[in-house]
Amino acid sequence: MSTDLIGAAVGLALTVMILSYVLGDNPLFRIAMYLFVGVAAGYAVVVAVQNVLIPQLVAPVLALGSQTADVGALTLLGFSWLLALLFLLKLHPANQIGRIPLALLAGVGAAVAIGGAVTGTLLPQTAATAFPLQLSNLGALATSLIVAGGVIATLLTFHYGVRFSARGAEVDPVARVVTTAIAPVGQVFIGLTFGVMVAGLIAGAAAALAERLSVVRSLLGQ
Amino acid sequence: MAVVRCPHCQKPNPDFLELCQYCDQSLREDAGPAEPPPAAANPAASSWDALETPTSGDEAQPEGDLPGWVSALAEDDAAAPSEGAPTLPDWFSSLSTEDAPVASPAPKAFEADDPDATSGQSTPDWFADPEAADAPVDELQPALPDWLSALRTDPTTEYDAPEPAASALPEWLQEAGPEAPAEAAAEAQPAWLQDLAEPDPAEVAPTEVAPTEAATPEPAWLASLAPLGAAAALSDADDDPVKPPPQPGPADDGEALPPAPAWALEDEEPPRAPIGEDDLSQAELPAWLAAMRPTEIQGAPHSGEQPEPAEGDSYEEVVGVLAGMRGVLRAEPSVVLPGKAANQIHTLTATESQNKAAQVLAALARAEVGQAAPATRRPFSLPLLRWLVAALMLLAAMVPFWAPELFGEPAPLVVGSETALAAQAIEDLGRDGTPRRPVLMVIDYEPGQAAELSPVAEVFARHILRLGLPVVAVGTAPGSAGVAEQVLTRSAQDMSNVSGFDYEPYTHLVNLGYLPGGGVGVVEFAVDPRRVFLSDFSGHGDALWDQPALAGVESLSDFGALVIVSGSPEGARAWIEQTAFINADHPIVIAASAGAGPLLRPYLASQGGPVDGMVTGLRAAAQYERHAGLVGDATERWSATGGILLMAAIVILIGNVLAGLSRLRLRR
Numbered sequence A: 001m002s003t004d005l006i007g008a009a010v011g012l013a014l015t016v017m018i019l020s021y022v023l024g025d026n027p028l029f030r031i032a033m034y035l036f037v038g039v040a041a042g043y044a045v046v047v048a049v050q051n052v053l054i055p056q057l058v059a060p061v062l063a064l065g066s067q068t069a070d071v072g073a074l075t076l077l078g079f080s081w082l083l084a085l086l087f088l089l090k091l092h093p094a095n096q097i098g099r100i101p102l103a104l105l106a107g108v109g110a111a112v113a114i115g116g117a118v119t120g121t122l123l124p125q126t127a128a129t130a131f132p133l134q135l136s137n138l139g140a141l142a143t144s145l146i147v148a149g150g151v152i153a154t155l156l157t158f159h160y161g162v163r164f165s166a167r168g169a170e171v172d173p174v175a176r177v178v179t180t181a182i183a184p185v186g187q188v189f190i191g192l193t194f195g196v197m198v199a200g201l202i203a204g205a206a207a208a209l210a211e212r213l214s215v216v217r218s219l220l221g222q
Numbered sequence B: 001m002a003v004v005r006c007p008h009c010q011k012p013n014p015d016f017l018e019l020c021q022y023c024d025q026s027l028r029e030d031a032g033p034a035e036p037p038p039a040a041a042n043p044a045a046s047s048w049d050a051l052e053t054p055t056s057g058d059e060a061q062p063e064g065d066l067p068g069w070v071s072a073l074a075e076d077d078a079a080a081p082s083e084g085a086p087t088l089p090d091w092f093s094s095l096s097t098e099d100a101p102v103a104s105p106a107p108k109a110f111e112a113d114d115p116d117a118t119s120g121q122s123t124p125d126w127f128a129d130p131e132a133a134d135a136p137v138d139e140l141q142p143a144l145p146d147w148l149s150a151l152r153t154d155p156t157t158e159y160d161a162p163e164p165a166a167s168a169l170p171e172w173l174q175e176a177g178p179e180a181p182a183e184a185a186a187e188a189q190p191a192w193l194q195d196l197a198e199p200d201p202a203e204v205a206p207t208e209v210a211p212t213e214a215a216t217p218e219p220a221w222l223a224s225l226a227p228l229g230a231a232a233a234l235s236d237a238d239d240d241p242v243k244p245p246p247q248p249g250p251a252d253d254g255e256a257l258p259p260a261p262a263w264a265l266e267d268e269e270p271p272r273a274p275i276g277e278d279d280l281s282q283a284e285l286p287a288w289l290a291a292m293r294p295t296e297i298q299g300a301p302h303s304g305e306q307p308e309p310a311e312g313d314s315y316e317e318v319v320g321v322l323a324g325m326r327g328v329l330r331a332e333p334s335v336v337l338p339g340k341a342a343n344q345i346h347t348l349t350a351t352e353s354q355n356k357a358a359q360v361l362a363a364l365a366r367a368e369v370g371q372a373a374p375a376t377r378r379p380f381s382l383p384l385l386r387w388l389v390a391a392l393m394l395l396a397a398m399v400p401f402w403a404p405e406l407f408g409e410p411a412p413l414v415v416g417s418e419t420a421l422a423a424q425a426i427e428d429l430g431r432d433g434t435p436r437r438p439v440l441m442v443i444d445y446e447p448g449q450a451a452e453l454s455p456v457a458e459v460f461a462r463h464i465l466r467l468g469l470p471v472v473a474v475g476t477a478p479g480s481a482g483v484a485e486q487v488l489t490r491s492a493q494d495m496s497n498v499s500g501f502d503y504e505p506y507t508h509l510v511n512l513g514y515l516p517g518g519g520v521g522v523v524e525f526a527v528d529p530r531r532v533f534l535s536d537f538s539g540h541g542d543a544l545w546d547q548p549a550l551a552g553v554e555s556l557s558d559f560g561a562l563v564i565v566s567g568s569p570e571g572a573r574a575w576i577e578q579t580a581f582i583n584a585d586h587p588i589v590i591a592a593s594a595g596a597g598p599l600l601r602p603y604l605a606s607q608g609g610p611v612d613g614m615v616t617g618l619r620a621a622a623q624y625e626r627h628a629g630l631v632g633d634a635t636e637r638w639s640a641t642g643g644i645l646l647m648a649a650i651v652i653l654i655g656n657v658l659a660g661l662s663r664l665r666l667r668r
Helices: A003-023 A027-062 A071-091 A099-129 A138-157 A173-221 B047-055 B068-077 B090-097 B108-113 B115-119 B130-134 B137-143 B146-153 B155-160 B162-168 B171-179 B182-188 B191-197 B220-225 B228-239 B262-266 B287-291 B352-371 B384-402 B417-430 B447-466 B478-499 B519-527 B569-578 B597-605 B617-628 B633-667
Strands: B003-005 B012-014 B439-444 B471-475 B509-514 B561-566 B588-592 B613-616
Touching: A003 A027, A003 A173, A003 B384, A027 A071, A027 B478, A027 B509, A071 A099, A099 A138, A099 B519, A099 B569, A099 B597, A138 A173, A173 B384, A173 B447, A173 B597, A173 B617, A173 B633, B384 B633, B417 B447, B417 B561, B417 B588, B417 B597, B417 B613, B417 B617, B439 B447, B439 B478, B439 B569, B447 B471, B447 B478, B447 B561, B447 B588, B447 B617, B447 B633, B471 B478, B478 B509, B519 B569, B561 B569, B569 B588, B569 B597, B588 B597, B597 B613, B613 B617, B617 B633
Parallel strands: B439 B471, B439 B561, B471 B509, B561 B588, B588 B613
Antiparallel strands: B003 B012
């Protein structure tokens, strides 16, 4: 029996165990779920050790005696080991020194994310929303109007505050228009977006079911 | 409250009980004539109230209200012993008929209830000695103190002597004294009481004979304190008929005691003598405590010689083991019961707008309460609806596999513009004049999404391999590195089966493995990929970057194209954002899941955007395969996937229609 056939048989059994949830929560479904979680965690640890820790921390130290290393590489290696050892101190919850590598990770990560979001998403997307109208092409014109209107309505939907006039009793006419006319349009756009996302999730689940049935068909055909 | 001993078990019982609370025998059937009768008018009257009766001077007081032994004394005084004589022994009968002043009052209650006393066997010799009984009082005179002897010699002097009495009484009592002379009080007293008082000078203190009865304005507590000596004796006798009556004066004086009786010499513990006044003298009140007493009491002497009257509490317990008893403490006084303040402390002042806001909040609260469905436990029922939906889905998925002729040509027949742009961007890499550089494929999804995204990644890999370009894979999650390995292996195998060409690792395929760090890792990889990956996924590190597939790669811009296969919008967005600063001239193609595609589409739709093409979901992968002429798993599975999605849409539509009809029926 080949390895592929064993893998297919195990996959078929796990598929049946997962599909048994249609009868309700049962031990077979739970065993399959726990097995998946355990295998995924173990696999992640093995990959991190084999693909990150050994080549980035252990292998350079072992190679120090065999080849000459430049000062920059040695400095980077020492700094990496220092942060790794400091992070190990987090095993003790009351230790404050272990926060140093965490602070470094959080600070650098936030700075990189903000800078990338501004230059890679915020500015380009804002500029893309204000693209020029093409009166000659009705389709492009409709698309431009829908995009602009949808963006404005969606942003005004989150205008929760209602401003009162100086007399205190009357609502600001602008706020009245926002809350009564534009906000519902934005809610429609938000609802459509969530609906498309849910449909995408259902499509992914349907693809998974189709893949499992294809494997079963292939296994039974052999 | 008087106590009656049961004639059967000799245990004390309240006087208002008919049956013994210990043996359930009648307390009245064997009661002798000396048993104190219950108070007729007020059963709750205390002994102090009973003591006031003989000193009130009311001669019309019926004898039935008097204690038994007092009545017996009165009868004896009237020389009518016919009722008590048959029950008395001979020796006591002889004593009772004589008018010996020193003889004991001989309460018949004591004699009747005490079997030993009635039997006469334990009668001491000295008590039975007729000579001792006939002895005049004067023979006991030396045993008395001087002041008592003086009083005993002439009883009238104790009333008429103003000097000692004035010195011993407070002012308010001295004022009341002259208005009520002792003679008047003596005349107001019944004869039996006068006889009782005369032969018992030791029990009567000089201050006790104050003419209290004649003073009309005196307080009640003072009236009850007046006959202290007799009151003490009467109280003791009334409270406990079995208790021996107090002995006369000589008995309290050790020097005048007769010889010890025989029983006293034989027994180790002689019977206790009755406690006299000298033994229970009341302590004096401190000045500060006396000042705190009520006004009408503050004038009372602090000597403590006169006990205060008992409180007249008519409360009767109705529940518990104390039911029927009076004078008990209340278990739950009304003053400690919790109450609610009736006064309004303050009122809130609110504006009109605040009132409106409060009304809106109240309306929301009421709506919340109205919408809250009661938590009811639904009975067990089979999930038939769930089974029906699952069966329909499985049927829709299996029919295209086992009966593909029912659906004709596999869909989709039309290739989308986004998919066509992606295919064109990859196809342009193989044109003449284009530098032949490796293509970086980012695998950014977990194995759980492999069913949807692996066909997309594989079609890209096959397309690139068909162009003769190396494929370099990078995973941004620990699980995605293994998925990347599987994608490359399957793609190379498929292409080898189609073309017969053998694709070699490190020449056409390289899996670098897991790239940690998220966005920071992406930036570092874009700047210097050789420093990030010292070895590939399989651990091969020797001259990795000198391999044919990676030769000449120093940064991200050295790759011919960037294909991002992502199952989440965040992963693809990180690559787009963090690689924008490089300004690389290579195309960027996104292959996203059906769920993440709509959120990544703006990067493609924007004019001059960074993305050159996009493939969303398994449907677009099938379109790509059809467009590139690389039919594979996406086309095979799309029929089943499409059938499931179609059935899901039908089920959702039917469910909404049924729900709408049900809602309309409920509204009607």
